[in-house]
Amino acid sequence: MGASKDPQSGSLSAGDTAETIKPARDEALFRSGSHVSGPDALEPPPHDSKDQYHEAGDEVYERLSRRRKTLVVAVLSFCALQSPISSTSVLAATPEVAKEYGTTGSIINISNAAYMVFMGLSPIVWGPMSQVFGRRLVTLITAAAFLALSIGTALAPNLAAFFVFRAITAFEGTAFILIGAASIGDIYRPTERGTAMGWFMSGTLIGPAFGPFLGGIIVTYSSWRSIFWLQTALAGTGLIGVFFLVPETIHHKKIDDLANHGRKDRIRAVLGMVNPLRVLRWYRCLNLLLVAGASSALVWNMYSLLTPIRYVLNPRFHLETPLLSGLFYLAPGCGYLLGTFGGGRWADWTVKRWIRKRGSRVPEDRLRSALPFVGIVIPGCVLVYGWSVDQAKGGIPLPVIALFLQGVGQLFAFPSLNTYCLDVVPGQGADVAAANFFLRYLAGCLASAVVLPIIQAVGVGWFSTISAALMVVSAGGMMLAIRRGDSWTRTLKVGQQAASKKPPQAQDQHPSIDVER
Numbered sequence: 001m002g003a004s005k006d007p008q009s010g011s012l013s014a015g016d017t018a019e020t021i022k023p024a025r026d027e028a029l030f031r032s033g034s035h036v037s038g039p040d041a042l043e044p045p046p047h048d049s050k051d052q053y054h055e056a057g058d059e060v061y062e063r064l065s066r067r068r069k070t071l072v073v074a075v076l077s078f079c080a081l082q083s084p085i086s087s088t089s090v091l092a093a094t095p096e097v098a099k100e101y102g103t104t105g106s107i108i109n110i111s112n113a114a115y116m117v118f119m120g121l122s123p124i125v126w127g128p129m130s131q132v133f134g135r136r137l138v139t140l141i142t143a144a145a146f147l148a149l150s151i152g153t154a155l156a157p158n159l160a161a162f163f164v165f166r167a168i169t170a171f172e173g174t175a176f177i178l179i180g181a182a183s184i185g186d187i188y189r190p191t192e193r194g195t196a197m198g199w200f201m202s203g204t205l206i207g208p209a210f211g212p213f214l215g216g217i218i219v220t221y222s223s224w225r226s227i228f229w230l231q232t233a234l235a236g237t238g239l240i241g242v243f244f245l246v247p248e249t250i251h252h253k254k255i256d257d258l259a260n261h262g263r264k265d266r267i268r269a270v271l272g273m274v275n276p277l278r279v280l281r282w283y284r285c286l287n288l289l290l291v292a293g294a295s296s297a298l299v300w301n302m303y304s305l306l307t308p309i310r311y312v313l314n315p316r317f318h319l320e321t322p323l324l325s326g327l328f329y330l331a332p333g334c335g336y337l338l339g340t341f342g343g344g345r346w347a348d349w350t351v352k353r354w355i356r357k358r359g360s361r362v363p364e365d366r367l368r369s370a371l372p373f374v375g376i377v378i379p380g381c382v383l384v385y386g387w388s389v390d391q392a393k394g395g396i397p398l399p400v401i402a403l404f405l406q407g408v409g410q411l412f413a414f415p416s417l418n419t420y421c422l423d424v425v426p427g428q429g430a431d432v433a434a435a436n437f438f439l440r441y442l443a444g445c446l447a448s449a450v451v452l453p454i455i456q457a458v459g460v461g462w463f464s465t466i467s468a469a470l471m472v473v474s475a476g477g478m479m480l481a482i483r484r485g486d487s488w489t490r491t492l493k494v495g496q497q498a499a500s501k502k503p504p505q506a507q508d509q510h511p512s513i514d515v516e517r
Contacts, residue, residue: 335407
């Protein structure tokens with residue numbers, strides 16, 4: 001593979017803090033961020049290992065105790081809840097917000113779409129930043145900014161200010177989702193990440209579902225601005241939790257490689273490292289693009305179901321208050337909650353089953369756990385929901401059951417797709433996940449913007465058919481990634497190896513960082 005690994009990789013030197021995990025550094029200038037043969041490398045376990053799932057280099061994940069890891073995941077999951085819950089909490093209050101600003105519900109939904117655009121842009125900025133400067137610093141900065149912007153949204157005097165504060169809030173808050181996923185890759189072994197990711201994802205998925213319910217309660221008894229004062233309180237709690245409870249988890253900060261170089265070289269190198277366009281180049285690897293497509297189909301499905309509930313179900317079931325329509329959001333929310341207990345474990349169990357079958361771990365095996373849910377369960381639930389509402393069949397129970405089951409399916413699919421991003425290119429999990437999140441949140445943006453016009457044009461039944469078809473197509477892409485992804489990734493790594501063999505003189509002449517770094 002790439003550069004040889006220091007046998008001391010993963011140990012703590014005297015200069016390291018008690019909470020920092022630092023494997024050995026690569027000697028090549030600006031090249032250590034790659035870690036192609038780092039802790040995740042698919043190498044056999046030591047001969048004396050009693051754990052059949054143990055891999056060479058797994059010791060680096062044992063620095064934090066199990067209890068401390070659980071605490072880190074809990075705090076980061078709480079932080080990751082905030083941006084998604086903000087994206088939907090205003091849905092139940094859309095008519096009230098539109099009335100105050102003298103506009104229409106469609107315009108307010110465009111603000112939600114803009115929110116999703118900035119959710120997509122956020123990972124490709126903060127992902128590379130976290131690789132260079134560390135997870136903790138980026139999380140603290142974005143947590144403080146999210147708190148300040150939540151206050152600004154609550155006090156927004158006009159529609160323009162509302163749009164601007166909402167958009168920038170999304171940009172800051174979505175960093176929690178990416179940094180949380182990357183931190184899980186830092187502290188958990190590959191065969192444990194699915195379970196941890198399942199618990200972490202519970203916050204990011206329960207948030208969008210319970211947000212409208214909370215918003216409905218607040219709007220029924222108070223002003224819509226109280227939604228954002230609640231968001232401010234959550235943001236403050238998250239900031240305190242990160243400051244006191246979350247250590248630095250990254251194995252190695254790229255900025256440390258530049259300590260002995262001149263100021264001009266450092267600036268050039270950092271600008272290359274944090275360039276958002278680097279992240280998008282991962283789409284050259286077709287398996288990553290296909291998995292990003294599947295993630296996008298899931299997010300499209302989620303937001304196209306949640307966004308129009310009040311406009312679709314209120315007239316269908318003669319619901320007269322935001323609170324009553326908000327109750328429908330509990331169905332997928334409870335599904336997400338139930339899926340938390342099994343989705344991640346199912347993903348890890350699938351990986352371990354294929355290790356026993358094959359004798360080694362292949363990252364694409366994790367995708368097998370999501371395939372039946374992406375290709376069968378979720379599309380089936382979407383069709384049942386859409387046509388039962390469109391044709392007025394089954395009363396309230398049938399669409400509620402369909403929403404609940406698709407929520408369970410989402411939590412059995414997302415942990416596998418997210419964890420695959422951490423596994424597939426060792427040492428570059430944050431960048432790969434950022435590329436994935438970029439595409440998926442743009443899909444959520446598109447869904448939020450077009451769902452109401454399309455439903456008004458063709459009906460909720462046919463719109464649900466379109467969403468189900470996208471899910472089935474994305475499942476086909478996942479099958480192709482399972483079959484060919486390993487070879488595509490090997491081709492990428494061969495390119496990394498060739499680049500890593502460049503002489504130091506050539507590297508000094510071109511200190512900017514390529515995407516593979």
